[in-house]
Amino acid sequence: MVETVINELIRDVPDFPKPGIVFKDITPILANPEAMSKIYDALAAPYREAGITKVIGIESRGFIFGTPLADRLGVGFVPIRKPGKLPWKKVSVSYALEYGEDTLEPHVDSVGPEDKVVIVDDLLATGGTLAAACELVKGLGTTIVGCSVVIELGFLEGRAKLDGVEIHSLVSY
Ligand code: AMP
Numbered sequence: 001m002v003e004t005v006i007n008e009l010i011r012d013v014p015d016f017p018k019p020g021i022v023f024k025d026i027t028p029i030l031a032n033p034e035a036m037s038k039i040y041d042a043l044a045a046p047y048r049e050a051g052i053t054k055v056i057g058i059e060s061r062g063f064i065f066g067t068p069l070a071d072r073l074g075v076g077f078v079p080i081r082k083p084g085k086l087p088w089k090k091v092s093v094s095y096a097l098e099y100g101e102d103t104l105e106p107h108v109d110s111v112g113p114e115d116k117v118v119i120v121d122d123l124l125a126t127g128g129t130l131a132a133a134c135e136l137v138k139g140l141g142t143t144i145v146g147c148s149v150v151i152e153l154g155f156l157e158g159r160a161k162l163d164g165v166e167i168h169s170l171v172s173y
Contacts, residue, residue: 002042005035006150006171024123024151030064039065042170043120043148044072050145053115054078058104058133059085061122065150069120078110078117080133091139095132104132106140113141123151124169127158134165 009032011025029035043065052073057066059081070077083092083103092105111117119133130147137144144165152158152169159167 002038003171005029005032005038009035010151010171024153026061026122026150029150036068039150039170040068040072043069043150043168046146046148046168047073047118050118051116052118052145054111054117056080056106056111056117056119056133056137058119058121058129062120065122065148066120069118069148073118078106080104080106080119080136091136093132093136093139095128097128098126102129102132104129104136106136108140111137111140111142115142116145117142118145119147121147121149123153124149124158124167125153126156127161130158131161134162 006029009028011028013023013025016023052075054076055066055070056078057063059079063079067077083105086105086107089108090105091108092103094101094103117137121130124130134144146166146168148168150170152172154172
């Protein structure tokens, strides 16, 4: 079972990057090829027959899981990046973090009304990051079939910020 594999490998790091946060360190998972292969298969499973045209990954850990998912689904990959990283014309949205603010940007021509996409990140916490990504993608006229994460911190109720969007997580705490 993919949940068991993730539970066995994930490393909880208390008080990182600041006091009170328990950081879910995925590096032991990344180092394990059998675990990663199971994760890619599990991420792809809900979308095999969904007519997905592109997978969108959120910088940076969404890239790790998004590109192999795109490969599994036989479609292209689109990065949504932190500000100032992409070279071409962009759209951007700023959103609240626990402390402060962050911004995300895709290229303006990366997806359009003809696309049906999955948005991928490693972890769903308060939901601010995925909600911002959804806002950008919807703003480009694109259909969001679902959002997928490997880990969901269910106690933070991030799903509430993503009303109406199908969310798939492989483990929830
Ligand atoms: P949020 O916008 O609150 O849902 O936060 C999600 C983003 O922050 C993801 O890109 C995660 O990589 C990162 N993140 C938030 N909380 C944690 C945590 N406890 N452990 C690891 N990454 C986290």
